[in-house]
Amino acid sequence: MAVDVIIKEVAPRDGLQAQPKHLTLEQRQQLIEELAVTGLTELEIGSFVSPKAVPQMAGTDVLASQLPAQPLDYSALVPNLKGYQLARAAGINTVAIAVAATEQMNQANIRMSLEQTFAMADELLASARADGSAVHAYLAVAFECPFEGKVDPAVVLSQARHLMAQEPARLVIADTIGAANPRDVKTLMSALVAEFGPERLGCHFHDTRAMGLANVYAALEAGIVQFDSAAGGLGGCPFAPGAKGNVATEDVVLLCESMGLNTGVSMPALLSAVASLSDMIGAPQGGRAHYWLSNNSNRCAS
Amino acid sequence: MAVDVIIKEVAPRDGLQAQPKHLTLEQRQQLIEELAVTGLTELEIGSFVSPKAVPQMAGTDVLASQLPAQPLDYSALVPNLKGYQLARAAGINTVAIAVAATEQMNQANIRMSLEQTFAMADELLASARADGSAVHAYLAVAFECPFEGKVDPAVVLSQARHLMAQEPARLVIADTIGAANPRDVKTLMSALVAEFGPERLGCHFHDTRAMGLANVYAALEAGIVQFDSAAGGLGGCPFAPGAKGNVATEDVVLLCESMGLNTGVSMPALLSAVASLSDMIGAPQGGRAHYWLSNNSNRCAS
Numbered sequence: 164m165a166v167d168v169i170i171k172e173v174a175p176r177d178g179l180q181a182q183p184k185h186l187t188l189e190q191r192q193q194l195i196e197e198l199a200v201t202g203l204t205e206l207e208i209g210s211f212v213s214p215k216a217v218p219q220m221a222g223t224d225v226l227a228s229q230l231p232a233q234p235l236d237y238s239a240l241v242p243n244l245k246g247y248q249l250a251r252a253a254g255i256n257t258v259a260i261a262v263a264a265t266e267q268m269n270q271a272n273i274r275m276s277l278e279q280t281f282a283m284a285d286e287l288l289a290s291a292r293a294d295g296s297a298v299h300a301y302l303a304v305a306f307e308c309p310f311e312g313k314v315d316p317a318v319v320l321s322q323a324r325h326l327m328a329q330e331p332a333r334l335v336i337a338d339t340i341g342a343a344n345p346r347d348v349k350t351l352m353s354a355l356v357a358e359f360g361p362e363r364l365g366c367h368f369h370d371t372r373a374m375g376l377a378n379v380y381a382a383l384e385a386g387i388v389q390f391d392s393a394a395g396g397l398g399g400c401p402f403a404p405g406a407k408g409n410v411a412t413e414d415v416v417l418l419c420e421s422m423g424l425n426t427g428v429s430m431p432a433l434l435s436a437v438a439s440l441s442d443m444i445g446a447p448q449g450g451r452a453h454y455w456l457s458n459n460s461n462r463c464a465s
Numbered sequence: 466m467a468v469d470v471i472i473k474e475v476a477p478r479d480g481l482q483a484q485p486k487h488l489t490l491e492q493r494q495q496l497i498e499e500l501a502v503t504g505l506t507e508l509e510i511g512s513f514v515s516p517k518a519v520p521q522m523a524g525t526d527v528l529a530s531q532l533p534a535q536p537l538d539y540s541a542l543v544p545n546l547k548g549y550q551l552a553r554a555a556g557i558n559t560v561a562i563a564v565a566a567t568e569q570m571n572q573a574n575i576r577m578s579l580e581q582t583f584a585m586a587d588e589l590l591a592s593a594r595a596d597g598s599a600v601h602a603y604l605a606v607a608f609e610c611p612f613e614g615k616v617d618p619a620v621v622l623s624q625a626r627h628l629m630a631q632e633p634a635r636l637v638i639a640d641t642i643g644a645a646n647p648r649d650v651k652t653l654m655s656a657l658v659a660e661f662g663p664e665r666l667g668c669h670f671h672d673t674r675a676m677g678l679a680n681v682y683a684a685l686e687a688g689i690v691q692f693d694s695a696a697g698g699l700g701g702c703p704f705a706p707g708a709k710g711n712v713a714t715e716d717v718v719l720l721c722e723s724m725g726l727n728t729g730v731s732m733p734a735l736l737s738a739v740a741s742l743s744d745m746i747g748a749p750q751g752g753r754a755h756y757w758l759s760n761n762s763n764r765c766a767s
Contacts, residue, residue, distance in 0.1 A: 344723040345682045373716045373752055374723075377679040380647045414675045421646040421676075450675055 167424040169389045170415060171205035171299075171365070172198050174440065175226075176240050177409055178397030180210065180219050182444060188222045190443045192229065197436035198394060199231040202427040203412070207259065207391075210240035211249040227253035238299065242273060244287050251296060257332065258291070260284055261301040263339075264319055267310035268303065281325065288329035297332035301367065306351070307342035316351050323355055333365050333389065338378065341371025345381035352385035365389035368410045370396060375410035376418050383424075390415055395437040395448030411450025413437060469726040471691045472717060473507035473601075473667070474500050476742065477528075478542050479711055480699030482512065482521050484746060490524045492745045494531065499738035500696060501533040504729040505714070509561065509693075512542035513551040529555035540601065544575065546589050553598060559634065562589055563603040565641075566621055569612035570605065583627065590631035599634035603669065608653070609644035618653050625657055635667050635691065640680065643673025647683035654687035667691035670712045672698060677712035678720050685726075692717055697739040697750030713752025715739060 175194055179186060186194070195208055208230070209223030223239055227250070230237050238257035241247045250258050262284045263269045266277045273280065284300060291298045305319050319336070326334055336352065348366070355364055366382045366389070368375045379390060392415045398408020416428045434449075441448045477496055481488060488496070497510055510532070511525030525541055529552070532539050540559035543549045552560050564586045565571045568579045575582065586602060593600045607621050621638070628636055638654065650668070657666055668684045668691070670677045681692060694717045700710020718730045736751075743750045 344720065345679075346724040372719055372723075373678055373713070374720060376675055377647075377682040377720065380679040381682065411675070417674055418646065418676060418679065421674075422648040 165425070166204060166427040167388065168383075168415075168419045168426050169204045169365075170412060170426055170428065171207060171238075171389065171391045172201075172203045172394060172412055173207045173367075173391050173409060174198065174393040174395065174397045174412070176207040176209050176220070177391070178393040178395070178440075180217055181398065182219060184444055185219050186443055188225055191222075191226055194436070194440060194443065195226060196231050197432075197439055199233040199235055201432040201436060202429045203235065203433075204427060205236045205238065205257075207238045207240065208255075210242070211246040211253070211255075212240070212242050224249065224253040227255050238297075241287075243283055244290065247287050247290065247296075251294065256295075257297040257299065259299040259301055259335075260287055261303045261337070262322075262326070263303040263308070264305050264314050264322055265308040265311045268308045268339075271310060272303075281322070284326065285329055288326075288331060292330060299333040299335055299365070300326045300329075300331035301335045301337050302326065303337045303339045305336045305343075306338050306347055307340060309340050316347070316354070319351060320354060320358075323359075327359055327363070331363070333363050334359070335365040335367050335389075335391065337367035337391075338369060339367075341369030341375065343368065343378050344374060345377040348378045348381040349385050352382045352387050356386040361386045361388055365391065367391040369398060369408065370410050376414055379410060379415055379418060383419075383422075394433060395440050396450045397440065397444070397448055414450035417450075467727075468506060468729040469690065470685075470717075470721045470728050471506045471667075472714060472728055472730065473509060473540075473691065473693045474503075474505045474696060474714055475509045475669075475693050475711060476500065476695040476697065476699045476714070478509040478511050478522070479693070480695040480697070480742075482519055483700065484521060486746055487521050488745055490527055493524075493528060496738070496742060496745065497528060498533050499734075499741055501535040501537055503734040503738060504731045505537065505735075506729060507538040507540065507559075509540045509542065510557075512544070513548040513555070513557075514542070514544050526551065526555040529557050540599075543589075545585055546592065549589050549592065549598075553596065558597075559599040559601065560593070561601040561603055561637075562586055563605045563639070564624075564628070565605040565610070566607050566616050566624055567610040567613045570610050570641075573612060574605075583624075586628065587631055590628075590633060594632060601635040601637055601667070602628045602631075602633035603637045603639050604628065605639045605641045607638045608640050608649055609642060611642055618649070618656070621653060622656060622660075625661070629661055629665070633665070635665050636661070637667040637669050637691075637693065639669035639693075640671060641669075643671030643677065645670065645680050646676060647679040650680045650683040651687050654684045654689050658688040663688045663690055667693065669693040671700060671710065672712050678716055681712060681717055681720060685721075685724075696735060697742050698752045699742065699746070699750055716752035719752075 210220045214221035240259045269280045368378045392412040393409035396411030512522045516523035542561045571582045694714040695711035698713030
């Protein structure tokens with residue numbers, strides 16, 4: 164059965180990259196293996212970044228060399244052209260790159276100007292086109308920047324046009340800090356869908372302010388059918404103490420399935436992976452979709 | 466400044482009624498006093514039910530006799546005509562009554578048939594009309610029943626017509642067990658708004674499956690502007706272990722305000738009430754709107 168909504172599982176990357184507890188390669192491998200059999204369509208396995216900068220992601224090349232033989236699209240995040248080449252050498256044919264929508268976020272995140280970041284992305288996209296690799300181009304802080312505040316949708320539209328001209332396999336609009344609201348999401352994503360169609364668009368939400376699923380729903384209403392999420396809602400950010408992580412995959416699956424949209428995901432398999440993940444992290448992880456499995460009657464007044 | 470969205474705070478009733486920890490009258494009084502100064506428009510202070518059945522709500526008449534002098538609409542839940550008369554004797558001029566949309570839920574909840582429950586509601590609404598009291602009529606399990614499963618929207622529409630003919634001050638569509646999805650919410654509430662207009666309609670959501678705010682947003686999109694919520698997301702249900710409670714008032718406020726909709730609520734005052742509530746319950750309560758107060762920068766990749 165074809166899926167109605169494509170879910171890109173990012174727990175092994177966006178979920179783990181900010182954890183104070185660093186998983187071993189064997190644990191990351193186990194997580195990938197458990198997620199690979201859930202029916203998820205896409206899986207981001209890690210990133211090819213400096214192990215000094217992000218030790219949690221060291222050894223992603225090893226993981227890339229022993230991917231489970233499942234019909235998934237495996238991918239990895241790369242920070243720049245060098246990372247792209249490392250990923251490609253490791254056999255990864257779909258990479259994600261992130262460019263921030265604001266000057267200050269680019270400076271803070273990768274110490275490059277907005278102009279330099281977009282030039283890097285252009286160069287990487289051109290290389291990938293020549294190589295036949297697929298690129299998911301992420302427009303980070305596309306709704307609100309922690310340094311510059313609300314981002315003008317006209318700026319995002321203009322940046323989206325620039326990136327789309329370089330033919331990424333997907334343009335992902337990312338609410339990096341979990342500050343978007345569903346009305347803004349619907350407005351922006353509707354404008355993007357009207358201009359580019361839904362096929363090459365995706366969304367990436369964090370649940371920092373409890374609006375994660377509302378934003379997913381708003382994007383679905385706008386026609387978006389490709390979403391990032393992390394098993395167990397793993398994620399958060401070391402620079403925003405206590406911040407919640409990505410929208411939980413199990414919650415996104417439950418939302419979609421309850422609205423009659425097929426995700427292809429086996430909930431018991433997914434919840435099993437979330438349980439393992441909780442053990443590895445040493446803290447309970449999880450959205451609230453375990454209620455999918457519960458069958459309690461209840462008798463509350465309203 | 467007039468509010469765009471009316472929030473009816475139900476923590477002192479729907480929040481406390483299912484808590485294993487029973488608050489003292491003094492604690493409940495303190496909670497009401499703290500909530501009364503937050504700028505909330507409406508406050509449900511408790512219920513006039515048998516103290517044997519729901520000991521958490523014993524003494525609501527005492528609370529009713531010492532309400533803070535604030536410009537709020539205070540109300541209470543009543544289970545039947547007797548409860549209505551007790552509330553009225555205690556000086557409460559706005560009461561809530563709950564009728565469940567399904568036969569089995571009425572039987573399980575109040576040991577009456579669907580027909581008997583609606584007859585009781587009709588009688589109560591007629592009395593209130595004669596007395597000049599306002600009634601919020603709740604249609605419970607309006608999306609899904611724990612015993613009968615999905616509820617046919619045509620049945621709900623028909624029941625809504627019946628109740629609206631009795632002229633309640635408000636008809637509240639309640640997702641009692643937190644099983645609604647935003648697409649169904651938008652469809653049903655749009656139909657109701659088309660037929661009755663938004664002025665006398667409200668929604669009551671629980672966050673059991675993480676879709677609480679998505680459902681609030683969907684109802685807002687349908688034109689609904691009156692919502693129940695509980696400070697701290699208090700609630701849950703003794704018959705669904707671990708179930709999350711009502712949508713958290715602070716999350717609903719944050720959702721509305723982030724979309725430019727004025728609720729009149731002072732977030733610092735509300736979060737202060739949530740903190741007190743957590744102390745009283747002996748467990749941390751709270752949605753995620755404390756991020757409203759945080760101002761952390763962050764530098765996550767996406």
